[in-house]
Amino acid sequence: MIKHIKHHLTTPLLMGYAAGTLPEAFNLVVATHISLCDDCRAAQAEFDAIGGETMLDAGSVAMSDDALTATLAKIAQGDAEAVRPQRNGPYPAPLAVYMTDTSKWRKIGGGVSQMLLHTGDRASVRLLKIPAGTAVPDHGHRGTELTLVLQGAFTDAHDRFAVGDIEVANEDMHHMPIAEMGDDCICLSATDAPLAFHGLLPRIAGRIMGI
Amino acid sequence: MTDAPTVKRLAWISQLNAVRDHQDRAAFGDLFSYFAPRVKSFLMKSGSSPELAEECAQDVMATVWNKAHLFDGSKASVSTWIFTIARNRRIDMVRKLHRPEPEDLPWGPQDAPSAVDTLALQQETEILGQALAALPKKQRQLIERAYFGELTHAEIASETGLPLGTIKSRIRLALDRLRHAMN
Structure with missing residues (x-):
């Protein structure tokens, strides 16, 4: 847990995470932020509670006659105990799971490296490493971009983002993040830009942001 | 005096503890008859067929x-919790998506939850449920x-009428109290 986190999850992200409707890439960023942020952990509990009460209010549909018997039979089969993943350095447990032996840092230009973690139908997520003092080229966004700082810090025209802070950027936002001096800045970054983006402009997109 | 709806919530906890401690089938049957039809309804409203919702x-x-x-x-x-x-x-079976969970919080030594904290949290959840039920129909339907x-994330983001500020703040207060007591 980190004190003084200034930039938190938004209501739509918390509600989407509680509802289970976010793309996997966004779920990972939300779970990683909550691992670092007590405020958002408490907020998540609230949104789960809203889900619970909404479910109670959603009516009831009769179960089949033998449902209880069938359920007791399922219980008799037992249930595998889930293994809880472990944190790894600056990488909280939910994120560490995505960093496998085959995950590699790759240079994407301008001194910036990325480690692609997951690409889904709706969104993708990667780690970005920006050397201290380096600027990421000015870029706009298609869809939503989530950027969570794990090490170091960056500033842009809007604000400063340090470890634990999350920036939620929309289509109408252009910015040029600059990594602060000190440690290299490592961020977890998810975008829900359509995959067609990759096919149409692979070189340019790859050079600019590695997406 | 504890109000009747909160008594009901405390009874669910007693039933769950009886399942945990004594594999109590009667207590489980009570939980089953209340919650299973509601879970089934929730899953069907989330787009599952009746067969899949029953199974889930x-x-x-x-x-x-x-x-x-x-x-x-x-x-x-x-x-x-349910x-x-x-x-x-639903995510596992219908959507085939992965939803990572946050790290466990180090809450400190895991003593049995105190009756005072449990009562407070149950009361706040009951109040939240009543506040939700009392919302104007349009706002409730949005939630x-x-x-x-x-609704996708972008659609939730574009909705400006989500009336959440007033209904959820008390649960956060209850959790904050608990966290400060533990740390």
């Missing part, structure tokens, strides 16, 4: 039995659509 609701209730030892009444109401199991089951999976 049975799985959810089996998980309730198997994971009863993980429930903590000072941190969640039974309704909240919702999270139902949501995760339902979000939780039934009918």
Whole structure:
């Protein structure tokens, strides 16, 4: 847990995470932020509670006659105990799971490296490493971009983002993040830009942001 | 005096503890007859066929039995906890998506949850439920659509009429009190 986190999850992200409707890439960023942020952990509990009460209010549909018997039979089969993943350095447990032996840092230009973690139908997520003092080229966004700082810090025209802070950027936002001096800045970054983006402009997109 | 709805929530906890401690089938039957039809309805409203919703609701209730030892009444109401199991089951079975969970919080030594904290959290959840039920129909439907999976993140973001500020703040206060007591 980190004190003084200034930039938190938004209501739509918390509600989407509680509802289970976010793309996997966004779920990972939300779970990683909550691992670092007590405020958002408490907020998540609230949104789960809203889900619970909404479910109670959603009516009831009769179960089949033998449902209880069938359920007791399922219980008799037992249930595998889930293994809880472990944190790894600056990488909280939910994120560490995505960093496998085959995950590699790759240079994407301008001194910036990325480690692609997951690409889904709706969104993708990667780690970005920006050397201290380096600027990421000015870029706009298609869809939503989530950027969570794990090490170091960056500033842009809007604000400063340090470890634990999350920036939620929309289509109408252009910015040029600059990594602060000190440690290299490592961020977890998810975008829900359509995959067609990759096919149409692979070189340019790859050079600019590695997406 | 504890109000009747909160007494009902405390009874769910007693039933769950009886399952955990004594594999009490009668207590489980009570939980089953209340929650399974609601989980089934929730899953059907989330787009499942009746057959799939029945199957998933049975799985959810089996998980309730198997994971009863993980429930903590000072941190969640039974309704909240069962919702999270139902949501995760829906993700696994219908959506085939992965939803990573946050790291466990180091809450300090895991003593049995205190009766005072448990009562407070159950009361706050009851108040939240009543506040939700009292919302104007249009606003309530918006929240339902979000939780039934009918709204994307962008659609939730574009909705400005989500009336959440007033209804949820008390649960946060209850959790804050608990966290400060633990740290």
